[in-house]
Amino acid sequence: MSAGANPDVLVRVEGLVKHFPVKTGALFGGSGEVVHAVDGVDLEIRRGETLGLVGETGCGKSTLARCIIRLLEPTSGRVVFDGQDIAGASARELRTFRSRAQLVFQDPYGSLNPRRRVGSIIGDPFEIHGVAKGGDRVERVKALMRVVGLNPEHYNRFPAEFSGGQRQRIGIARAIALQPCLVVCDEPVSALDVSIRAQILNLLGDLQAEFGLTYLFISHDLSVVEHVSDRVAVMYLGKIVEVAPAADLYAHPRHPYTAALLSAVPVADPDVADRHQRTILTGDPPSPLDPPRACRFHPRCPKAQPVCAEREPALEPRLGDGPEHTAACHFPVADGELLPTAPALAGEPWPSRP
Amino acid sequence: MAEPTVAARAIEGRGPWRLVYERLRRDPAAVVSALTIVAIVLIALAAPLIASAVGHTPSTQYRDIGLSPAGIPVGPNGTFWFGTDSLGRDVFIRVVYGTRISLLAGVVSSVLAVLVGVVIGLAAGYFGGVVDTVLSRIMDVVLSLPFLVFAIALVSVAGPSLTISIGVIAFFSWASVGRIVRGQTLSLKETEYVEAARSLGAGDLRIMFVEILPNVLAPVIVYATLLIPGAIVFEATLSFLGLGVIPPTPTWGNMLSDSIAFYRVAWWFVVFPGAALLVTTLAFNLLGDSVRDAVNPHRGVGRESK
Numbered sequence: 001m002s003a004g005a006n007p008d009v010l011v012r013v014e015g016l017v018k019h020f021p022v023k024t025g026a027l028f029g030g031s032g033e034v035v036h037a038v039d040g041v042d043l044e045i046r047r048g049e050t051l052g053l054v055g056e057t058g059c060g061k062s063t064l065a066r067c068i069i070r071l072l073e074p075t076s077g078r079v080v081f082d083g084q085d086i087a088g089a090s091a092r093e094l095r096t097f098r099s100r101a102q103l104v105f106q107d108p109y110g111s112l113n114p115r116r117r118v119g120s121i122i123g124d125p126f127e128i129h130g131v132a133k134g135g136d137r138v139e140r141v142k143a144l145m146r147v148v149g150l151n152p153e154h155y156n157r158f159p160a161e162f163s164g165g166q167r168q169r170i171g172i173a174r175a176i177a178l179q180p181c182l183v184v185c186d187e188p189v190s191a192l193d194v195s196i197r198a199q200i201l202n203l204l205g206d207l208q209a210e211f212g213l214t215y216l217f218i219s220h221d222l223s224v225v226e227h228v229s230d231r232v233a234v235m236y237l238g239k240i241v242e243v244a245p246a247a248d249l250y251a252h253p254r255h256p257y258t259a260a261l262l263s264a265v266p267v268a269d270p271d272v273a274d275r276h277q278r279t280i281l282t283g284d285p286p287s288p289l290d291p292p293r294a295c296r297f298h299p300r301c302p303k304a305q306p307v308c309a310e311r312e313p314a315l316e317p318r319l320g321d322g323p324e325h326t327a328a329c330h331f332p333v334a335d336g337e338l339l340p341t342a343p344a345l346a347g348e349p350w351p352s353r354p
Numbered sequence: 355m356a357e358p359t360v361a362a363r364a365i366e367g368r369g370p371w372r373l374v375y376e377r378l379r380r381d382p383a384a385v386v387s388a389l390t391i392v393a394i395v396l397i398a399l400a401a402p403l404i405a406s407a408v409g410h411t412p413s414t415q416y417r418d419i420g421l422s423p424a425g426i427p428v429g430p431n432g433t434f435w436f437g438t439d440s441l442g443r444d445v446f447i448r449v450v451y452g453t454r455i456s457l458l459a460g461v462v463s464s465v466l467a468v469l470v471g472v473v474i475g476l477a478a479g480y481f482g483g484v485v486d487t488v489l490s491r492i493m494d495v496v497l498s499l500p501f502l503v504f505a506i507a508l509v510s511v512a513g514p515s516l517t518i519s520i521g522v523i524a525f526f527s528w529a530s531v532g533r534i535v536r537g538q539t540l541s542l543k544e545t546e547y548v549e550a551a552r553s554l555g556a557g558d559l560r561i562m563f564v565e566i567l568p569n570v571l572a573p574v575i576v577y578a579t580l581l582i583p584g585a586i587v588f589e590a591t592l593s594f595l596g597l598g599v600i601p602p603t604p605t606w607g608n609m610l611s612d613s614i615a616f617y618r619v620a621w622w623f624v625v626f627p628g629a630a631l632l633v634t635t636l637a638f639n640l641l642g643d644s645v646r647d648a649v650n651p652h653r654g655v656g657r658e659s660k
Contacts, residue, residue, distance in 0.1 A: 071552060099555060101553075102554075103553045112547055171550075
């Protein structure tokens with residue numbers, strides 16, 4: 001990958017690793033085990049795009065996102081934001097960074113302080129960064145509330161007086177207050193009613209067009225990700241297994257895991273659904289305490305060969321795909337290929353998550 | 355421009371504290387105990403007025419009219435409503451003046467204890483690690499100190515006074531507040547809104563006092579209301595033992611202490627200061643219980659819908 005300063009790239013993640021030590025007893029210290037939440041991720045987020053990040057629960061999506069905005073300290077690796085290494089940032093640089101990268105949370109109930117009025121919650125970014133004071137701040141908060149579709153007269157209400165969708169609008173208003181470059185959306189709609197989801201997704205789209213935002217959009221809902229993303233990265237057990245433009249990924253999945261994931265998306269038309277061939281994975285994802293060697297997917301993979309357990313496949317274009325479509329698999333899935341359901345490699349099942 | 359103001363007021367949210375207030379207003383025990391406390395505060399504030407209206411002072415010894423010819427205290431009558439004590443002083447005026455000391459000691463020491471306990475509990479819970487270990491051990495030590503021994507030792511060095519009493523009471527009360535706050539902070543610091551504040555660039559102090567503190571305030575206020583009667587009794591104990599306010603300044607504690615030798619012949623000598631102490635602590639305790647129920651309405655009864 002060309003390491004130069006590509007002006008199109010807003011965030012470059014290089015070899016990012018985040019391990020969590022496992023605490024067992026209070027008295028006897030740690031067991032020495034670590035959870036390999038993120039284990040060597042390289043990723044680019046380009047200016048103005050929406051990068052979707054999908055994967056099963058527990059695959060490290062949220063940890064990766066929190067390392068990117070440095071809510072968590074990476075164990076190793078670099079996160080270069082707009083040409084600046086965030087991992088080595090000074091306190092002052094970090095403060096500036098905090099105004100340029102924001103997070104929209106999954107849970108619109110947990111992410112708003114129940115004892116504070118909505119106006120002061122949305123005004124927080126202005127107050128913390130000393131941007132606007134007094135009446136000016138009130139006006140700007142009210143303007144923001146209008147932008148995200150809230151009634152500015154509700155300035156003095158408490159979060160408990162709003163619905164889930166409205167609360168998510170409050171969280172979005174807070175995130176875009178300082179006009180950040182990067183907004184990380186951590187499953188922003190998965191806690192909402194289906195009927196509200198489209199509204200919030202459209203709002204995010206409108207805001208992106210208006211303010212030129214870059215989104216890292218995390219979800220386990222593939223249809224949502226397909227709808228909003230320009231490019232999609234698929235994550236499995238702490239690693240990125242495939243990255244491609246959204247349409248490309250959904251039409252030609254190369255990694256068997258991606259293929260299995262996509263075949264699990266329900267099809268609305270029953271006639272099509274009858275003909276729809278599903279690839280059903282057996283077993284649970286292995287424990288991140290002791291992830292499989294080489295290709296992490298090999299114990300469950302229907303196409304695995306002995307080499308998959310020995311040599312880790314690089315994330316690179318496969319089967320004549322363009323440079324935009326990369327997959328980490330020795331035996332990528334060809335277009336139209338049907339996958340068997342059983343794992344190809346016999347042997348003891350890998351210990352799954354406790 | 356009157357109409358927009360009205361509209362704005364209508365949209366003003368009913369905050370959590372507003373709801374607490376409205377629940378309290380519907381609770382008869384809360385209303386009665388709150389009114390009692392207001393009356394006690396008024397009595398304390400108006401003590402000099404009451405004294406001048408009655409025409410007695412708290413320390414004057416009315417040996418001619420307050421004692422029988424044999425030197426026995428007189429019982430309640432038209433002149434001395436609560437009778438007199440062994441020196442011929444007016445028990446009523448002394449109980450009234452004692453209210454001032456009791457309230458002062460109770461409220462000031464509780465406020466001090468809450469301030470110290472909140473700051474230390476927040477720091478211990480929020481920073482964790484070494485800070486938490488050190489502060490928690492200090493709290494353990496304070497909670498395990500024998501308070502009377504400590505108070506006697508301190509008074510014998512510094513001499514008895516109201517300031518020392520308040521200091522001793524606060525010193526022995528903050529640690530339990532600190533523990534409550536620490537426990538709450540431990541769970542609150544993991545909430546998403548604290549994470550949100552951190553991602554916005556908020557500093558530690560801001561997270562502790564703007565994000566976490568409002569959420570620990572409810573149990574702290576409940577505890578503080580229950581701390582006051584304890585502190586009042588604590589002060590009375592110190593005065594009773596001669597470790598508190600110096601005579602002749604009247605306190606309920608030293609009046610009860612003086613009555614020990616006389617209660618067989620002069621029941622009024624022990625009943626009135628004792629009743630004052632009882633009514634005051636009962637009122638604060640009942641109010642504290644009601645505040646607790648109002649802050650946490652789901653306790654015991656079926657859950658209200660959200």
